[in-house]
Amino acid sequence: MSVQIQITDEKLHKLYAAMDKHKTKPGPLMPTLHDAQKIFGCVPLEIQKMIATELKESIAKINGVVTFYGQFSIVPKGEKIIGVCLGTACYVRGSQGILDAFADDLKLKVGETSEDGKFTLQATRCIGACGLAPVFTVNETVYGNVSVQKAKEIMKTIR
Template sequence: MSTNIKSLEITKENQEKLDKVRGLSIDSKNQEGFLIPLLHEIQSLFGYLPQESLQIVCEETKISMSEIYSVATFYSHFNLEPRGEYIIRVCLGTACYVKGSQDILDKLCSELKTEVGKTTADGKFSIEAARCLGACGLAPILTIGEKVYGRLVSDDVLRILKNYEEYNE
């Protein structure tokens, strides 16, 4: 199994969720096209697709782990790692990129000490690069959750992060 899939801390609550995954897997396996909706359901339970849940799906449905992993990694909606409380998306579309969004992304990664596609050690922020966020007139932009920040320069990153009480330099 790939080491890219994060394991789950086994608590009573998580064990109950895994039991639910087992039941969902058993109930779903005879339905056509069940894998993607099943993965969506698992992700809604945990916030990502933990290794243990995928193993249960493999065992109960007799779908190979490689096929499950292929589906989970093909669709960008699925996450194999826990995501942060705040999802930061930096637009790298043409208009934003030309106006410096890569510098903003680099500054965010540096300040939060993480990489694109990863979550900070404290679990507060996840950073994503987006191809286009549809606000070219405000380029360059980033979003944190549903909030849009536009016409940015890399020096704006600290000011924006300070809006989130949990962020400490």
């Protein structure tokens, strides 16, 4: 399943306004990419091309940055990004079962976004909250010491 990115005039206007602002300072690429990710929910190739032209950077460089850093994405992500930690501490405490339960509940595979654009399911590496293992995140919120049952209950509340 995939979500179509919407490139509206309003969003483009925001992107160009952001670039105008960032161009006045040194190193405009990273802040521009952050803004583009926020505005469009991702930075696909057609947006990268616009940024390349405006900032006079090569597409190869921009694409390299977008694919290297986890905070950027080429395909749209959902409003709520669910990340289940599969780091060692979480894994041995059953996080794979939590990931499977979410996959089942949302009918998504890892890395996919629901067609309505609400949810993206991700498996993450250790997020540094091993004392709370197993953990998962919904955007910035961390849920710790979760069982499959508890994860399902939390899921009902965020739907």
